[in-house]
Amino acid sequence: MPVKTIAAILTQAETCRPVFDAAAAIAGEHGAHVIGLHGEVIDPPPVLSPLDLPDSSVISSLYDAAAERTGAIRKVFEDCGARSGVSYEWRPFKGSTGAANAGVIDSVRAADLVIAPQPQAGMVSEHDTVLFEGGRPVLFIPWIDKEFKAFKRVLIAWDGSRGATRSVFDALPLLEKATDIEIFSVQPKERDGQPGDMLSAEIAASLSRHGLNVTTRSQAKEGLPISAVLENRCSDFSADLMIMGAYGTSRIMERIFGGVTHVLLESMTVPVLMSR
Numbered sequence: 001m002p003v004k005t006i007a008a009i010l011t012q013a014e015t016c017r018p019v020f021d022a023a024a025a026i027a028g029e030h031g032a033h034v035i036g037l038h039g040e041v042i043d044p045p046p047v048l049s050p051l052d053l054p055d056s057s058v059i060s061s062l063y064d065a066a067a068e069r070t071g072a073i074r075k076v077f078e079d080c081g082a083r084s085g086v087s088y089e090w091r092p093f094k095g096s097t098g099a100a101n102a103g104v105i106d107s108v109r110a111a112d113l114v115i116a117p118q119p120q121a122g123m124v125s126e127h128d129t130v131l132f133e134g135g136r137p138v139l140f141i142p143w144i145d146k147e148f149k150a151f152k153r154v155l156i157a158w159d160g161s162r163g164a165t166r167s168v169f170d171a172l173p174l175l176e177k178a179t180d181i182e183i184f185s186v187q188p189k190e191r192d193g194q195p196g197d198m199l200s201a202e203i204a205a206s207l208s209r210h211g212l213n214v215t216t217r218s219q220a221k222e223g224l225p226i227s228a229v230l231e232n233r234c235s236d237f238s239a240d241l242m243i244m245g246a247y248g249t250s251r252i253m254e255r256i257f258g259g260v261t262h263v264l265l266e267s268m269t270v271p272v273l274m275s276r
Contacts, residue, residue, distance in 0.1 A: 003030040003173045005113035009104070009130060010038045013072040015117035017080055018141050021148045022271065023115045024084040030173065031095050034088040036077040037107050039100035040066045101129050103241040108134035112173070115139045124265045131246050137170035137275045138246075142268045151271075154181045155239040157230050160199045163245020166275035168203060171243050174273070177214055182237055183207075227263040239270050242245060248273035 008023045010016050023034045044064050070092055081088040093103030110116050112138050119126040131138055151174055160163055175181060183200045200216040207214045221229060234242055247261045264272060 001173065002025075003032050003111075003112045003242050004030050005111045006034045007108045007114045007136070008034055008036050008077075009108075009116035009127065010036050010073050010077060011117060011120070011126070011260045013069075013076050015141075015143065016073055016076040018145045018148070019115055020077060021081040022139065022145075024080070024086050025148045025150070026113065026115075026174070027088075029084040029085075029177075032086070032112070034081070034086055035090065035107060035111065036074075036090045037104050038070060038073050038092045039104040040070050040092065040094045041064050041100045042094065042096065043205045052144050061237065064231070065167075071095070075221075081189075090273045103127065105133050107135055111136055113137055113139060115141065118142045118268055119265055121266075124262050131274065131276055137167065137273055139174075139271055139273045140265065141271050143269070144269060149240050150177065151175070151241040152177070153237060153239050154241045154243065155230075155234055155237050156183050156203075157242060157244035158180065158183045158185050158203060159180050159243050159245070160201055160203075163247070163274075163276050164237065164243075165203075165245070167243050167273060168207070168247050170275045171273050172210065174213060174241070175210075179213060181212055181214045182239075183214060183216045184233055184237075185216075185231070188220050189221070225260075227262065227267075230260070230264065231267065231269065234270055240267075241271050241273065243273045246276040 003026060006017050006023045006027055010019060020034070020036070026032065027034050074090055074092070077090060093100045100215055108130055114130060114134060116127050116130065118140050127138065138140060154175060156168060183204050185200050200218065204214045204216050219229060219233070230242070230244075244260075244264075247259070261274070
């Protein structure tokens, strides 16, 4: 099934262009419509006047700053859209944390694909609501991307999990023009009496039936974190895209101990597609 609706999450004017470029490239291939989503959260801090009432000047300055940010992002988005030749629309949301997020999530759930910028430094959980509540695959675009590259060489981080399975099949429309796809497993474990490599072989055979050129590879951790092994393999394979499941453990555990999802979102060097 082709991609027909793309939700582009826009958080800053500085990262708007690479996100839109990725959305426009995919939209051009599939004849898709791009929706630019920006949620402006306005939660006044507990600054009180002598009468124990919210300070109106603080609230006013927050709304003015929000309007300025939204206007800057909209300008970049619409400038990109006007030059792209694809169908697009601008859809902003404003309000408290719950209200702004609810509007974005409602739009995300009606999309085939979500495209978002790599989270801001020190804010890996920035897009957690979209990942956990949206129910759609999210393609993260790294800060270092200056020009969108077609997904010709794709690395699939495969561990046989529910998240990895969803990610692989959610990504099928993006894999149609890939020339090389590698199913890569880090120290695969035996499951239900089957060797770990057999699980990779099964998903590779399934993708091959879709007419895709797929190979498998496994590697021991050799004392490295799994995230480092994946990043090294992306580099060695010259991957244009990595596909993986998101948050195999709880968000809290990942934040405390630095899980694979958390680390890769901080240090990603290629676009990463995640589902959960």
